[in-house]
Amino acid sequence: xxxxxxxxxxxxxxxxxxxxxxxxxxxxxxxxxxxxxxxxxxxxxxxxxxxxxxxxxxxxxxxxxxxxxxxxxxxxxxxxxxxxxxxxxxxxxxxxxxxxxxxxxxxxxxxxxxxxxxxxxxxxxxxxxxxxxxxxxxxxxxxxxxxxxxxxxxxxxxxxxxxxxxxxxxxxxxxxxxxxxxxxxxxxxxxxxxxxxxxxxxxxxxxxxxxxxxxxxxxxxxxxxxxxxxxxxxxxxxxxxxxxxxxxxxxxxxxxxxxxxxxxxxxxxxxxxxxxxxxxxxxxxxxxxxxxxxxxxxxxxxxxxxxxxxxxxxxxxxxxxxxx
Amino acid sequence: xxxxxxxxxxxxxxxxxxxxxxxxxxxxxxxxxxxxxxxxxxxxxxxxxxxxxxxxxxxxxxxxxxxxxxxxxxxxxxxxxxxxxxxxxxxxxxxxxxxxxxxxxxxxxxxxxxxxxxxxxxxxxxxxxxxxxxxxxxxxxxxxxxxxxxxxxxxxxxxxxxxxxxxxxxxxxxxxxxxxxxxxxxxxxxxxxxxxxxxxxxxxxxxxxxxxxxxxxxxxxxxxxxxxxxxxxxxxxxxxxxxxxxxxxxxxxxxxxxxxxxxxxxxxxxxxxxxxxxxxxxxxxxxxxxxxxxxxxxxxxxxxxxxxxxxxxxxxxxxxxxxxxxxxxxxxxxxxxxxxxxxxxxxxxxxxxxxxxxxxxxxxxxxxxxxxxxxxxxxxxxxxxxxxxxxxxxxxxxxxxxxxxxxxxxxxxxxxxxxxxxxxxxxxxxxxxxxxxxxxxxxxxxxxxxxxxxxxxxxxxxxxxxxxxxxxxxxx
Numbered sequence: 001x002x003x004x005x006x007x008x009x010x011x012x013x014x015x016x017x018x019x020x021x022x023x024x025x026x027x028x029x030x031x032x033x034x035x036x037x038x039x040x041x042x043x044x045x046x047x048x049x050x051x052x053x054x055x056x057x058x059x060x061x062x063x064x065x066x067x068x069x070x071x072x073x074x075x076x077x078x079x080x081x082x083x084x085x086x087x088x089x090x091x092x093x094x095x096x097x098x099x100x101x102x103x104x105x106x107x108x109x110x111x112x113x114x115x116x117x118x119x120x121x122x123x124x125x126x127x128x129x130x131x132x133x134x135x136x137x138x139x140x141x142x143x144x145x146x147x148x149x150x151x152x153x154x155x156x157x158x159x160x161x162x163x164x165x166x167x168x169x170x171x172x173x174x175x176x177x178x179x180x181x182x183x184x185x186x187x188x189x190x191x192x193x194x195x196x197x198x199x200x201x202x203x204x205x206x207x208x209x210x211x212x213x214x215x216x217x218x219x220x221x222x223x224x225x226x227x228x229x230x231x232x233x234x235x236x237x238x239x240x241x242x243x244x245x246x247x248x249x250x251x252x253x254x255x256x257x258x259x260x261x262x263x264x265x266x267x268x269x270x271x272x273x274x275x276x277x278x279x280x281x282x283x284x285x286x287x288x289x290x291x292x293x294x295x296x297x298x299x300x301x302x303x304x305x306x307x308x309x310x311x312x313x314x315x316x317x318x319x320x321x322x323x324x
Numbered sequence: 325x326x327x328x329x330x331x332x333x334x335x336x337x338x339x340x341x342x343x344x345x346x347x348x349x350x351x352x353x354x355x356x357x358x359x360x361x362x363x364x365x366x367x368x369x370x371x372x373x374x375x376x377x378x379x380x381x382x383x384x385x386x387x388x389x390x391x392x393x394x395x396x397x398x399x400x401x402x403x404x405x406x407x408x409x410x411x412x413x414x415x416x417x418x419x420x421x422x423x424x425x426x427x428x429x430x431x432x433x434x435x436x437x438x439x440x441x442x443x444x445x446x447x448x449x450x451x452x453x454x455x456x457x458x459x460x461x462x463x464x465x466x467x468x469x470x471x472x473x474x475x476x477x478x479x480x481x482x483x484x485x486x487x488x489x490x491x492x493x494x495x496x497x498x499x500x501x502x503x504x505x506x507x508x509x510x511x512x513x514x515x516x517x518x519x520x521x522x523x524x525x526x527x528x529x530x531x532x533x534x535x536x537x538x539x540x541x542x543x544x545x546x547x548x549x550x551x552x553x554x555x556x557x558x559x560x561x562x563x564x565x566x567x568x569x570x571x572x573x574x575x576x577x578x579x580x581x582x583x584x585x586x587x588x589x590x591x592x593x594x595x596x597x598x599x600x601x602x603x604x605x606x607x608x609x610x611x612x613x614x615x616x617x618x619x620x621x622x623x624x625x626x627x628x629x630x631x632x633x634x635x636x637x638x639x640x641x642x643x644x645x646x647x648x649x650x651x652x653x654x655x656x657x658x659x660x661x662x663x664x665x666x667x668x669x670x671x672x673x674x675x676x677x678x679x680x681x682x683x684x685x686x687x688x689x690x691x692x693x694x695x696x697x698x699x700x701x702x703x704x705x706x707x708x709x710x711x712x713x714x715x716x717x718x719x720x721x722x723x724x725x726x727x728x729x730x731x732x733x734x735x736x737x738x739x740x741x742x743x744x745x746x747x748x749x750x751x752x753x754x755x756x757x758x759x760x761x762x763x764x765x766x767x768x769x770x771x772x773x774x775x776x777x778x779x780x781x782x783x784x785x786x787x788x789x790x791x792x793x794x795x796x797x798x799x800x
Contacts, residue, residue: 178613
């Protein structure tokens with residue numbers, strides 16, 4: 001009973017393959033590339049997370065001693081109790097810092113890019129130039145962003161203190177941006193600056209498709225500017241806001257962008273209690289302490305958390321992403 | 325929600341597995357011991373057959389040499405050496421690649437694992453224990469060491485960085501010695517001689533106070549701060565602190581390298597003195613956020629302080645003002661002095677770089693020939709001069725080029741009482757623990773502010789915590 005449909009199915013698959021084989025040929029290089037640089041290393045990293053791969057066993061690589069879930073256990077103990085393996089201390093603090101960092105960077109980026117997009121959507125002289133200028137931070141590599149802002153934040157001769165202290169006299173002494181609690185702002189601000197173009201362009205493109213007759217109809221009904229924004233503009237922006245926020249969180253919480261900015265900004269990967277972010281802590285502990293098995297386990301856990309986040313995000317905002 | 329429930333269930337099962345299975349897994353230590361005992365035998369393979377001395381024509385090979393950006397023009401400096409080398413050994417060709425300090429560590433690590441790599445590579449002195457323990461480096465035989473002039477031919481502090489667990493994993497190439505740079509004209513203005521100023525810690529601090537009280541203005545109309553040093557955002561954090569620990573009779577680790585010593589009473593006293601200078605108002609206001617390059621720049625720009633810890637590389641800045649842009653005031657008045665003596669002695673930090681031969685090298689004999697050439701007297705003097713460092717060999721350092729130079733000679737003298745990082749396999753992990761601790765102390769100094777110098781208790785609390793971590797990892 002089952003052989004006939006299966007035969008039909010396989011015939012149909014073969015037919016489909018034959019019909020679309022040119023498409024498969026076109027995507028083959030991309031698939032091969034993804035397999036080599038993404039899928040296989042991911043599987044390898046997953047396997048490495050069960051190995052005791054460190055300084056003394058590095059040459060054995062995938063033949064290093066198998067330790068099961070020991071690394072995962074150490075990480076979870078470290079995260080939940082603040083104790084555990086001395087070499088991977090500080091993960092709990094890094095997690096908290098990362099949550100705060102992501103909240104402020106993503107919140108700030110969204111708010112400023114929304115204002116910028118609304119301004120750039122208006123008709124004014126030099127709009128083309130302004131739109132191009134907004135894109136500038138995008139072409140600056142994250143490493144260079146850190147170096148640029150290091151010059152801006154310098155206590156003596158830095159641009160920020162030149163403005164706040166020398167010119168505007170807003171503070172009674174030059175501010176130390178590169179040590180102490182101010183280092184939080186010193187890292188968050190360049191991260192926002194670096195993230196603005198993507199967010200602004202996405203929101204601006206969404207604003208282009210808002211039908212103008214809706215605003216005219218709303219005006220006839222007596223709607224004020226806030227009502228027009230809340231009930232018309234925002235509705236059209238919602239899918240873009242949710243998408244850019246998701247990408248922003250992935251980039252800032254799980255990504256390497258903040259790592260590159262921070263390391264060049266502070267000339268060190270030891271960022272102290274204020275800026276020790278999760279990715280930075282994992283990279284430092286993995287490579288400086290030569291704990292590659294641990295690093296792989298931590299990366300797998302981060303990947304699982306990222307997948308959960310994306311899944312939950314999609315479930316929560318599916319209707320907003322697919323409507324209209 | 326259904327899919328989410330399934331996902332949560334899978335995660336829950338994974339968590340349960342994780343907790344239960346982890347308890348059954350063996351501890352890490354036994355697993356790590358097996359390869360450790362195997363590693364030496366794997367690396368004991370003969371390096372080069374030096375029994376039958378080969379003529380310069382007989383030795384051949386195509387070598388790749390990795391160096392880091394040494395000096396202002398790294399490529400030109402090494403090209404000069406290799407041109408001479410290849411003229412002497414026509415059958416050996418050497419291709420050089422200048423690898424950035426930021427990438428070098430991970431690239432060498434990849435090469436050790438069997439990836440594309442060099443035959444001979446420059447190694448930061450503190451990297452030798454790690455790569456040596458991995459088994460990626462060819463060990464130099466006693467015969468080869470003898471051929472290079474023996475251990476006695478190298479500066480003791482440099483040699484100590486090349487030997488790990490009794491095996492010679494690398495050969496010192498050049499030395500980076502630290503001293504205090506000062507402005508002679510400022511000392512003249514306050515009526516203090518260099519001998520008095522740097523005699524000991526007490527006289528040094530008194531001199532700084534005199535500079536502060538003198539309110540000397542620089543050419544830009546800004547008051548010269550007494551002292552400028554690197555702070556939190558530097559790559560020499562523990563190195564700078566170590567000299568004060570040593571001079572107070574402390575050390576980083578115990579002599580056998582099995583326990584932390586940086587939290588002993590003597591070490592804490594030294595660190596408290598050094599870190600306390602900011603709170604006493606004796607440093608530049610921005611000193612806590614500076615790195616080494618910025619500190620060099622601030623001192624050279626004359627708008628900054630008059631004394632700080634640095635290396636011989638800034639001599640070329642003072643002597644080549646067209647390139648460095650140093651004003652006459654700082655260039656013509658540059659002087660160096662040893663780190664002031666403390667109750668435990670007068671030591672200085674010696675870093676630098678070593679030369680390692682990779683186990684994957686197909687031409688070990690040619691590679692050793694290159695190392696031998698680069699550690700020869702002529703090459704040592706020429707290359708050290710070109711990159712603004714000191715030779716790592718005694719005969720190189722004793723050359724009049726350095727001993728009769730008023731600026732270099734201070735470093736030569738200081739190197740005689742030089743110390744370096746303990747060459748133990750776990751040094752990378754120790755360094756990764758103590759660096760954040762010493763950086764955290766700079767945060768404490770910043771939080772206290774000027775007028776409230778860091779206290780012994782504050783230093784002790786931070787260093788005790790780091791010491792517990794170091795003890796724990798050294799016991800593994």
